[in-house]
Amino acid sequence: MNIRTMPVVAVLAFAASCSAFAADSIKIGVSGPYTGGSSPMGASMRDGVRLAAAEINAKGGILGRKIELVERDDQAQNDRGVQVAQELINKEHVVATVGYINTGVSLASQRFYEEAKIPVINNVSTGSLVTKQFLPPEFPDNYIFRNAANDTIQSAMIVREAIDVNKYTKVAILADSTNYGQLGREDLEKALAAKNIKPVAVEKFNVKDVDMTAQLLKAKEAGAQAILTYAIGPELAQIANGMEKLGWKVPMIGSWTLSMANFIDNAGKNGEGARMPQTFIQEPNTPKRKAFIAAYQQAYNPPNGRIPSPVSAAQGYDSMYILAAAIKQAGDTDGVKIRQALENLQEKVDGVVTTYDHPYTHDDHEAITMNMVVMGQVKDGHVVYANAADKANAVREKASGKAKK
Amino acid sequence: MEILAQLIVSGIALGMIYALIAFGYQLTFATSGTLNFGQGEALMLGALVGLTLVGHMSYWLMIPLVLVFGALQGIFVERVGVQPAIKTKSEFGWIMTTISLAIIFKNVAENIWGHDDITFPSPLPTEPLQFMGIRVLPMEILVVVGALAIMLAVELFNRKSIYGKAVVATSNDRDAAGLMGINTGMVITFSYALSSMTAAFAGVLVAPLTLTGATMGVVLGLKAFAVAIIGGLNSGMGVIVGGLILGIAETTTGYYVSTGYKDVPGLLLLLLVLAIKPAGMFGKSVIKKV
Numbered sequence: 001m002n003i004r005t006m007p008v009v010a011v012l013a014f015a016a017s018c019s020a021f022a023a024d025s026i027k028i029g030v031s032g033p034y035t036g037g038s039s040p041m042g043a044s045m046r047d048g049v050r051l052a053a054a055e056i057n058a059k060g061g062i063l064g065r066k067i068e069l070v071e072r073d074d075q076a077q078n079d080r081g082v083q084v085a086q087e088l089i090n091k092e093h094v095v096a097t098v099g100y101i102n103t104g105v106s107l108a109s110q111r112f113y114e115e116a117k118i119p120v121i122n123n124v125s126t127g128s129l130v131t132k133q134f135l136p137p138e139f140p141d142n143y144i145f146r147n148a149a150n151d152t153i154q155s156a157m158i159v160r161e162a163i164d165v166n167k168y169t170k171v172a173i174l175a176d177s178t179n180y181g182q183l184g185r186e187d188l189e190k191a192l193a194a195k196n197i198k199p200v201a202v203e204k205f206n207v208k209d210v211d212m213t214a215q216l217l218k219a220k221e222a223g224a225q226a227i228l229t230y231a232i233g234p235e236l237a238q239i240a241n242g243m244e245k246l247g248w249k250v251p252m253i254g255s256w257t258l259s260m261a262n263f264i265d266n267a268g269k270n271g272e273g274a275r276m277p278q279t280f281i282q283e284p285n286t287p288k289r290k291a292f293i294a295a296y297q298q299a300y301n302p303p304n305g306r307i308p309s310p311v312s313a314a315q316g317y318d319s320m321y322i323l324a325a326a327i328k329q330a331g332d333t334d335g336v337k338i339r340q341a342l343e344n345l346q347e348k349v350d351g352v353v354t355t356y357d358h359p360y361t362h363d364d365h366e367a368i369t370m371n372m373v374v375m376g377q378v379k380d381g382h383v384v385y386a387n388a389a390d391k392a393n394a395v396r397e398k399a400s401g402k403a404k405k
Numbered sequence: 406m407e408i409l410a411q412l413i414v415s416g417i418a419l420g421m422i423y424a425l426i427a428f429g430y431q432l433t434f435a436t437s438g439t440l441n442f443g444q445g446e447a448l449m450l451g452a453l454v455g456l457t458l459v460g461h462m463s464y465w466l467m468i469p470l471v472l473v474f475g476a477l478q479g480i481f482v483e484r485v486g487v488q489p490a491i492k493t494k495s496e497f498g499w500i501m502t503t504i505s506l507a508i509i510f511k512n513v514a515e516n517i518w519g520h521d522d523i524t525f526p527s528p529l530p531t532e533p534l535q536f537m538g539i540r541v542l543p544m545e546i547l548v549v550v551g552a553l554a555i556m557l558a559v560e561l562f563n564r565k566s567i568y569g570k571a572v573v574a575t576s577n578d579r580d581a582a583g584l585m586g587i588n589t590g591m592v593i594t595f596s597y598a599l600s601s602m603t604a605a606f607a608g609v610l611v612a613p614l615t616l617t618g619a620t621m622g623v624v625l626g627l628k629a630f631a632v633a634i635i636g637g638l639n640s641g642m643g644v645i646v647g648g649l650i651l652g653i654a655e656t657t658t659g660y661y662v663s664t665g666y667k668d669v670p671g672l673l674l675l676l677l678v679l680a681i682k683p684a685g686m687f688g689k690s691v692i693k694k695v
Contacts, residue, residue: 035520036620177665204665208624210615213415214659214667217408234522234616245533246411247540266524266616 025068026061026333028053028323029088029097031109032124033076037207037232040261040308041101045124046071047300048316049098051292054299056320062327067320070094074105081105085112094118095333098319101312103127103151104179110134114143118335119326119342122146123319124312126154126255127183131365143339145360147319147353147367148311149279154255154373155187157277158228161375162253163195168226172201172219174212174239175230184230184255200224207235212242220248229254236274237266244270251275259376259383261308271378275386278376279353279368280314282307282383285391292317292352306382318351322359322367325349357397372396407538412656418545418614420652425552425607426629427636427644429600432559434638435576436589436596439487439499441479443507444604445626449619450510451475451605452612453518456525464528468609475605476598482506483597491593507626514619522621525612548610553645555606559599560641572596576639631675637685646687650674 030049032042053067061067070092074081081100088094089112096119100106106125113120114134120143122130128151134142162168173188175181185202192199200222203215216239219227227243229236229252236258243249251273252258258276267274284290296313297305307313323338325347330337342360349356359367377386385391429444441447454474458467486506490498529543563569574582575592583589608622615621632651636643651671659667678686 035515037522039520204663206624206668208620210611210625211415211419211656214412214656215664217411217660218664221408234618237616244531245540245542247533247535262521266522268524 025066026063026327027068027070027092027094028320029084029092029094029099030069030071031074031081031084031088031097031099031105032101033105034071034073036076037234037262038076038101040233041124041257041312042073042076044307044309045099045101045312045316047296048313048318049123049320051295051299051313052317052320052324055295056324062324063331063333067324074100074102074109076102076105078104078108081109082112085109089113089116089118095327095335096120096323096338098123098316098323100125100130102178102180103130103183106130107133107179110144114139116335117141117143117339119143119145119323119339121319121323121342122148123315124148126151127180128152128187129183141336141339141362142365143335145342145365145367147322147351147356147359148315149256149277149368149370149373150366151184151187151255153368153370154277155184155191156370157373157375158188158253158255159191159195161275162226162228163192163197166226166251169197170200170223171197171226171228172203172222172224173199173228173230174203174205174215174219176232176235177204177206180232181230188228188230199228205231205235207232209235209238212238213246215239216242216246216248220246224250226251226253229258231255232257233260233262234266236260236263237271240267240270240274256311256376258378259309259311261306264378264381264383272380274378276376276383277373278311278383279373280311281374281376281385282310283385283391288350289352304381310383314352318349318353318356321349321351322356354396354398359398367398369398372398408660409657410537410539412660413653414539414541414545416653416656417649418541418548418652419655420632420648420650421549421552421645422607422611422625422648423629423632423651424636424644424648425556425610426604426625427633427648428556428559428641429604429607430630430633431638431641431644432596432600432603433483433487433593434633436572436579437487437491437593439491440503440638441482441487441597441600442500442503442626442630443482443510444600444629445622445624446507446510446514447475447478447482447601447604447622448608448611448625449514449622450478451601451608452525452617452621453514453608453619454605455609455612456518456523456617459526464526464609468606471605471609472602475602478605479597479599479601480594482601483594487593487597488590511619511622518619520619522616522618525609525617527613529613542614544613548614551606551610555603556641556645559603568595628671631671633685635671635675635678635686637688639689640685640687643685643687647685 034042057066072084074084098121100122101124103125175185201219253275258274326341329341343362374390375386376383455471486502487499533540571587575589632647636647654670655667
């Protein structure tokens with residue numbers, strides 16, 4: 001063999017091995033934003049999924065077949081998400097899809113999976129509506145699952161932290177104008193109303209806005225004691241920095257996005273002390289978590305060892321294991337059978353967030369309940385446990401939904 | 406009263422950013438009748454190049470280098486996108502080429518600097534200054550001063566230097582200027598260099614106040630375009646007044662009406678100006694001979 005033909009042979013051999021691999025593999029879609037403002041979440045989620053898939057493949061895969069991930073960038077845009085969904089279903093013939101960071105993208109894309117009877121596990125997007133789009137009687141079976149803390153849980157926790165724990169009576173809501181921000185704002189207002197509190201100011205801003213003076217002045221003049229937020233990292237940083245400019249400092253309590261690296265880094269010292277609900281905090285307080293953090297750092301080597309979005313990475317990782325357990329139980333890659341397996345999962349799945357024991361039933365597609373979620377706090381550029389008690393009591397089981405069939 | 410003053414001060418800082426970018430639109434429109442729709446991207450590239458340079462030198466030393474980069478980028482846009490369109494007398498070719506170049510620049514920036522928004526280290530203290538209860542960031546003052554300074558510098562250059570006079574002559578009548586021996590093609594290239602240079606300068610001015618990233622120019626470029634239309638595409642005074650109006654309208658509407666409607670008054674004004682005085686508030690209407 002001379003030097004010219006060698007690369008050709010190598011390429012052919014590689015192609016042959018790939019096609020042999022592909023014919024036999026189980027294709028799983030991964031849809032998320034790997035570019036743009038949501039990318040820390042999307043990329044961490046994808047890396048978590050990859051990590052789990054690699055571990056499962058190293059142990060021989062599922063049903064004797066390897067997992068093949070089909071990753072697509074939905075760019076956090078609803079129309080792009082729809083295209084990705086159609087491509088994954090009709091062209092790639094995935095057996096299931098995990099992913100979705102942005103509530104709007106979830107809501108726009110899931111219809112195609114529901115129609116095709118292919119399960120989706122939302123591992124990050126939090127809108128309360130996400131798992132409730134296709135309910136009986138109109139749709140006998142719902143193919144949409146989730147293993148993230150939904151906005152109903154998050155808003156309740158934010159309000160509990162502000163009103164019950166800190167005894168604030170005057171709070172302002174600042175939310176961005178996306179689906180995520182506005183649905184979250186509704187949930188926050190509902191949760192506040194349940195405690196007979198009306199926010200003193202409810203303000204809105206657009207993604208990429210550079211000046212928050214008007215919003216913050218309104219909150220300040222209304223006498224707000226805390227700011228409750230629903231937005232993503234860069235704009236949250238503008239809020240924290242805007243407060244510094246106005247010389248007005250009240251606590252920020254908001255949805256889990258306050259843990260995003262692009263909030264923490266861009267707000268710097270102004271972001272210190274911000275509190276948010278978290279399903280996972282990068283602390284090796286259980287053996288599973290220790291192993292997960294070490295594996296993530298080794299595989300992706302994030303700057304300063306900090307996972308860009310630890311919650312997304314952990315939930316991405318867990319979603320892959322839940323799905324793998326369901327496929328194994330179904331003994332088949334048929335969407336209907338996988339859904340049935342998910343709704344009555346026998347195997348206890350040892351995840352990073354919790355141990356999933358019967359995470360779903362036919363009518364309950366939420367794996368995460370409020371008792372599993374803890375309050376995190378920004379401290380010295382990291383997210384840490386806000387309450388020491390949570391750190392000791394890290395892993396909790398699902399509260400009520402445990403299937404009793 | 407204090408609140409109104411605070412809102413106006415913030416509005417002025419915001420408005421001067423818009424004005425500076427709008428000024429760039431004006432420069433090229435005056436000489437060639439074309440606009441660079443990638444003005445926001447020129448700003449973004451300036452800010453990102455500045456961010457890279459600032460790791461190796463001081464902020465003040467970085468500015469001249471960014472100006473040079475901006476000028477080269479403008480020349481590139483003109484040579485690749487605009488000149489062919491002007492040569493073939495295409496009425497609208499330059500619209501598509503400048504927009505597509507803008508998209509290309511954005512993608513290139515995403516590949517080089519990543520998709521995330523990054524903090525730009527502030528050259529001035531980040532502690533706000535206080536004047537009678539109004540709080541201003543030192544950086545905001547620098548934006549206003551810097552914007553006025555570069556606009557003034559360009560105006561002086563146009564009025565006093567021989568090269569500037571060629572620019573003015575070309576603006577007034579391109580064909581006559583050509584007949585007088587002025588290389589109008591060169592003047593147009595030069596105006597693009599100046600235009601992107603001011604945009605790049607605007608980029609390094611605003612970056613410490615906002616965040617730096619590949620998408621930072623999109624909204625700013627669009628709003629500046631509105632300012633250029635409101636103020637008039639051939640009036641230096643117009644862009645400053647237009648910018649201030651839009652900036653102050655945004656912050657005050659946000660406070661007194663609703664933050665959900667803060668962009669509405671500016672756009673209403675845009676519609677109004679287009680309906681009543683299409684050349685802009687300060688623009689001279691030109692009769693187009695056909």
